[in-house]
Amino acid sequence: MDKWVNFPLFAITSIVLWVIGFAFISVELFNNQKTGLRRAGIVLSILGSIVFASFIVLLWISLERPPMRTLGETRLWSTFFLATAGLIVYLRWRSFLFVLVYGYALLLAFVFLIINLVHPEIHEKALMPALQSPWFVPHVVVYMLAYALLGLSCGVGMFGLVALTIKKYDEKILVLGDNMVYLGFAMLTFGLLFGALWAKEAWGHYWTWDPKETWAFLTWLAYLIYLHFRYYHPNKTKTHLWILSISFIVLLICWFGINYLPSAQNSVHVYSN
Amino acid sequence: MSTEQSPRKALWDYPWGYTESFIIAAELLIFGFIIEFLTGGQGLAPISMPYNFYILAIFAGVLIVMRVFYSQNPVIKWLSGVPAAISSIVAFGLITLLMGFIPQIETPSSRFIDLIGLTHLKNGWPILLIQVFLLTSLGMVCLKRATSLKLKNIGFLLNHFGLWLTLVAALMGSGDLKRLSINLLEDGKSNNIAISRSNEAYKLPFELKLLDFHIDEYIPRLVLVNPKTGAFIQEKGEKVITIEQGKTYTLKNWEVTVEKFAPDVVPQDSGSFLEKEIPGSYPAAFVRIKNKIDGKTTEGWLGTGSFAYNPTYLFLQDDVIIALTMPQPKKYRSQVIVSENNVVKDTVTIEVNKPFTINGWKVYQLSYDENKGKWSTLSVLEVVSDPWIKIVYIGIFLMLGGSVFLFWTGRQRIN
Numbered sequence: 001m002d003k004w005v006n007f008p009l010f011a012i013t014s015i016v017l018w019v020i021g022f023a024f025i026s027v028e029l030f031n032n033q034k035t036g037l038r039r040a041g042i043v044l045s046i047l048g049s050i051v052f053a054s055f056i057v058l059l060w061i062s063l064e065r066p067p068m069r070t071l072g073e074t075r076l077w078s079t080f081f082l083a084t085a086g087l088i089v090y091l092r093w094r095s096f097l098f099v100l101v102y103g104y105a106l107l108l109a110f111v112f113l114i115i116n117l118v119h120p121e122i123h124e125k126a127l128m129p130a131l132q133s134p135w136f137v138p139h140v141v142v143y144m145l146a147y148a149l150l151g152l153s154c155g156v157g158m159f160g161l162v163a164l165t166i167k168k169y170d171e172k173i174l175v176l177g178d179n180m181v182y183l184g185f186a187m188l189t190f191g192l193l194f195g196a197l198w199a200k201e202a203w204g205h206y207w208t209w210d211p212k213e214t215w216a217f218l219t220w221l222a223y224l225i226y227l228h229f230r231y232y233h234p235n236k237t238k239t240h241l242w243i244l245s246i247s248f249i250v251l252l253i254c255w256f257g258i259n260y261l262p263s264a265q266n267s268v269h270v271y272s273n
Numbered sequence: 274m275s276t277e278q279s280p281r282k283a284l285w286d287y288p289w290g291y292t293e294s295f296i297i298a299a300e301l302l303i304f305g306f307i308i309e310f311l312t313g314g315q316g317l318a319p320i321s322m323p324y325n326f327y328i329l330a331i332f333a334g335v336l337i338v339m340r341v342f343y344s345q346n347p348v349i350k351w352l353s354g355v356p357a358a359i360s361s362i363v364a365f366g367l368i369t370l371l372m373g374f375i376p377q378i379e380t381p382s383s384r385f386i387d388l389i390g391l392t393h394l395k396n397g398w399p400i401l402l403i404q405v406f407l408l409t410s411l412g413m414v415c416l417k418r419a420t421s422l423k424l425k426n427i428g429f430l431l432n433h434f435g436l437w438l439t440l441v442a443a444l445m446g447s448g449d450l451k452r453l454s455i456n457l458l459e460d461g462k463s464n465n466i467a468i469s470r471s472n473e474a475y476k477l478p479f480e481l482k483l484l485d486f487h488i489d490e491y492i493p494r495l496v497l498v499n500p501k502t503g504a505f506i507q508e509k510g511e512k513v514i515t516i517e518q519g520k521t522y523t524l525k526n527w528e529v530t531v532e533k534f535a536p537d538v539v540p541q542d543s544g545s546f547l548e549k550e551i552p553g554s555y556p557a558a559f560v561r562i563k564n565k566i567d568g569k570t571t572e573g574w575l576g577t578g579s580f581a582y583n584p585t586y587l588f589l590q591d592d593v594i595i596a597l598t599m600p601q602p603k604k605y606r607s608q609v610i611v612s613e614n615n616v617v618k619d620t621v622t623i624e625v626n627k628p629f630t631i632n633g634w635k636v637y638q639l640s641y642d643e644n645k646g647k648w649s650t651l652s653v654l655e656v657v658s659d660p661w662i663k664i665v666y667i668g669i670f671l672m673l674g675g676s677v678f679l680f681w682t683g684r685q686r687i688n
Contacts, residue, residue, distance in 0.1 A: 124513040126491045126601045129625035186680035193669050193676075202626050204452055204637050204657040206665060207443060209395045214373045221366040225359060232355040253373075263376040 004120060010055035011113055017048030018083055018106055025090070026099050042091070049084045056080060065127040068140040071256060072121040075112040077140070081148035082109035089152070089180075097172060104155040105148075130268075135198035143191035149184030150223070150251055153177045157244030164238060174237060177244055178230065185223045192216055203268070211261065212269035215254035222247035287347035294351070294360035301406055302364055305399030306389045314388030315381060316396040319448035322660070329445050336409065340416040353413040361407040368400050379470065396447070404444055411437045428678035435671030438664060446661025451475070453657075454639055457483035459650040463612065467656050477656060479631055480615070484608040488647040490600035492516060493556050493577050495531075497524050498586070500594050516558050516597065526565050527589055532572075533559040540582055546574055552648045553581030556600060562589065580645045599646070607638055607652040623654065634658045 024041025056076055059067045067073040086105025090098040156177040163169040195216070196206040207213060226243045229236070258264040285293060309316075320328065343349045351357055372394045381387035390397035415434045418426045453467035453475050463480040495514040497506040506525070514522050518534040537554040538546040546557055557576035563569070571587060577597045578584030586596035606624040610617060611631060621629045628637045635657045642649035659665075 124494070125515060126603070129602060129604055132604070133626040182679055186676040189672060189676040189679075193673055196669060197666075200662070201628060202637075204628075204635065204639075204655045205450070205659070206662075206669075209372060209377065211373065214369055218366060218369045218373055221362055221369065225362055225366070228355060228359055228362070258373075261374065263372075263374055265376075 004059065006058075007055065007120065008117060010051055011117055014048045014052040014055075014083075015110065015113065017044050017051060018109075021045030021048060022103060022106055025102065028099055029096065042087070045083075045087050049080065049087070052080050052083070063125050065125060066137050066140070068136065069127060069131060070121050071259070072116050072119075074140065074144060074255075075116050077144040078147055078151075079109045079113045079116075081144055082106070082112070082151060085145075085148050085152065093176075097170075097176065100159065101152060101155065101176070104159070105152055108151050108155070130202050133198060133202060135194055135201070139191060139194045139198060142187045142194065146184045146187035146191055147251060147255065149180045149187065150248055153180040153184060153244055154248030156180065157241045157248075160237070160241040161245065164241065169237065174230075174240055177240075181223060181226060181244070185220075185227060188220055188223065192220055210269060211258050211264035211267040212254065215250070215258055219247070219251045219254045222250045287351075288354075289347070289351040289356065291356045291360070294356040295363070298360040298364040298403070298406065301402040302367070302399050305397070305402045309390035309398040310388050312398070314383075314390055316390065316393045317398060317401060319396065319450075320445075321448035325445040325448045329441060332408075333412070336412040336416060340413060344417075349413070352410055353417050357406075357410040358414065361403065361410050364403045365400075365407055368394055368403060401444075404440065408437060408440060408444075411440075428675060428682065431671045431675030431678060433675075435668045435673075435675055437668070438671065439668030442661045442664035442668060446659060446665065449658075449660050451658040452655065453477075455481065455654050455656055457481055457486075457607065457609070457652045457654060459483050459486060459652075463610075463615075477634070478613070479618070479634070480612045481636070481654065482610040482612070483652055484610060484620070486605070486607050486641060486649060486652040488605040488641070488649070489603040490556075490647055491603050493597040493600045495522060495524070495529065495558075495575075496596060496598055497589070498594050498596050499592055500588075501592065506593060518558075523565075524595070525593075527595070528563045528565055529595065530561045530563075531558050532561055538576060540576070540585070546576070553579050555579040555582065556597065557585065558597065560587075560595070562587070562595065564589075580648065602646075605638060605641060607654065609636075609654075633660065 021041045021044030024037045024044065027035060027037050027041075056067060059073075059076075067076060082105045086102040086109070089105075090102040092098075156173060160169060160173040160177065163173060195213070199208070200206040222243070226240065226247060229243065230240050233239075253261075258267065259270060264270070282290075319325075339346075339349050339352075344353075371391060375386070375391050375394075377394065378387075378392050381390075381393050384392075386392055390399060394400055411433060415430060415437055418429050418433070451469070453469050455464060455467040455477070457464055461482070463482040465477040465480040467475050467477050469475060492515045495516045498504070499506055514524070516531055516534055518531050521528060521530045523529075534556070535546070535548045535558070536556050537548065537550040538557040539549050539551060539554050541547050555577045557574055559572070559574055561570060561572040571589075573587050574585050575587065575595065575597045576582070576585040577599050584596060586594045588594050604624060606622050606627075608620065608622050609629075611619045611621060611629075613632075618631070623629050623636055623638045625638050628635045630636075637655040637657065638652070639655040640653040642651040645651075
């Protein structure tokens with residue numbers, strides 16, 4: 001049975017839980033005291049993630065393969081990771097700023113979710129032999145985690161630029177961005193290197209400058225530049241915020257954009273129908 | 274350390290900062306494109322053993338000498354600093370960006386874009402010069418940090434030296450990398466002649482004989498097709514139907530019951546189908562179809578067809594036919610006898626993602642006669658020899674360790 005037909009039900013349930021959960025949590029924006037409402041919000045948010053995760057698990061079972069082959073399937077993972085990572089980041093620091101980060105994470109999660117609702121793909125069970133490997137799941141999972149974290153860091157960058165313009169900038173903003181980039185970059189490196197090790201087993205060589213590899217490498221370089229520039233010139237705040245915001249565009253081209261590039265028409269990484 | 278330039282410093286006064294670094298990186302790039310053009314725009318032929326090894330030894334030696342004896346020289350200081358690092362990363366990024374937008378080709382012709390190397394950047398002069406710049410800067414930094422092995426420096430070295438090793442081994446190793454393909458037929462004969470991408474024959478130090486090539490296929494899908502365009506009539510997000518005996522499916526206005534599904538049939542002259550597994554046989558299904566609007570029923574065979582026979586389908590309407598898709602391969606594998614000097618060594622099964630290793634060569638399942646599908650008697654294997662792979666792996670594992678470090682410690686507070 002194809003479980004995708006149930007997607008709207010699960011998706012809308014999750015959205016409702018996340019939105020109400022977030023609304024309860026953001027009461028904090030107006031009221032600094034701990035309230036029962038906020039606790040309820042956290043519980044609802046967790047429930048939202050659980051409902052969404054159940055859908056992924058059911059889809060996995062019904063397809064009899066990991067739901068990671070098509071772009072639509074990877075969007076499911078990023079929706080889940082974004083919503084969940086946003087909540088975890090909020091629970092870790094619990095301050096005003098992090099309520100906004102959580103809100104931004106949810107917004108980004110909803111964009112990916114709505115694309116899947118409006119443009120559902122044809123999901124089939126067939127998984128081409130090249131993807132049948134123990135590397136498949138870790139490779140995609142670390143990448144989707146990296147994308148979620150770096151997506152958050154882009155939001156932090158843009159938020160910081162706005163804060164700078166209205167003269168409300170606080171050094172905490174970039175420290176938050178740094179934490180996300182360090183985690184995200186570690187994940188990005190894992191994804192890239194797992195991919196190289198897998199490519200050696202599947203295609204005979206660890207690096208062939210396939211368009212997806214080229215763009216993945218560019219993404220990696222962009223964040224590499226951020227890390228170095230940030231570390232050695234800690235006071236060039238505006239440049240840091242711009243690098244954070246722009247690097248995510250490179251990442252998005254790597255993830256979706258290359259499907260539209262003439263240079264990528266022969267990529268071995270395009271698995272959609 | 275401070276690399277900020279004071280406003281009074283003239284260009285090229287020491288210490289060099291970002292301006293000088295980016296000028297040097299840009300000059301290297303432009304210089305690279307010029308040499309590429311002057312040397313005919315065919316890219317660089319990679320250097321193989323033992324010369325690549327000598328070059329690496331000299332390069333590493335020069336780095337060490339520079340570090341040990343000339344560490345106070347302002348140019349060496351600059352090479353070990355952040356502006357050189359960032360400008361070389363940016364220049365490498367720029368070449369990669371060009372590669373990301375300009376379609377890259379294997380055999381350049383004589384268009385201007387080919388002559389300056391823009392269509393084969395991965396083995397051209399610009400990337401080589403920038404890589405040497407990057408590797409010098411990265412190497413100097415590693416040597417600088419290697420002198421004190423504090424915990425913080427270990428994480429640093431895992432990442433930086435790992436990257437240096439990986440890049441160096443990939444660059445130097447490209448001259449010794451052999452990626453060849455070999456065609457094996459189920460004809461009982463051994464073969465040891467592999468062919469390179471530029472169609473040169475290469476004699477392998479072992480022989481391969483194909484015992485059996487086998488494909489497992491996915492069950493075909495039941496689809497509606499527009500006979501004029503050949504396109505599937507399918508809504509986005511609609512579920513995919515893999516055919517199953519005894520099931521009833523609804524496609525648009527039709528209810529389709531699968532009375533029988535047979536994985537292998539051969540059509541008979543009488544128009545009936547015989548269940549038999551012989552070369553050219555294919556999956557077929559006997560279906561009964563009811564039009565939900567007018568209640569009319571039809572029945573008949575649907576077959577995927579194969580290289581030997583045409584597919585069978587049914588017209589539901591002038592512009593709608595119902596058919597089975599050609600089955601997709603699920604797994605394909607070759608059972609191969611490996612021998613050396615005509616002495617049988619082993620019988621192995623080679624599958625996609627499951628290569629076989631012999632004497633430093635890796636043998637991969639690459640392809641088959643796609644026209645014949647599961648009846649292909651041809652198996653195409655890829656044979657790869659990459660003597661530098663171990664160094665690449667060491668580099669990769671160092672970087673993985675470095676990433677764990679990065680993940681664990683996160684950002685060290687500065688200031």
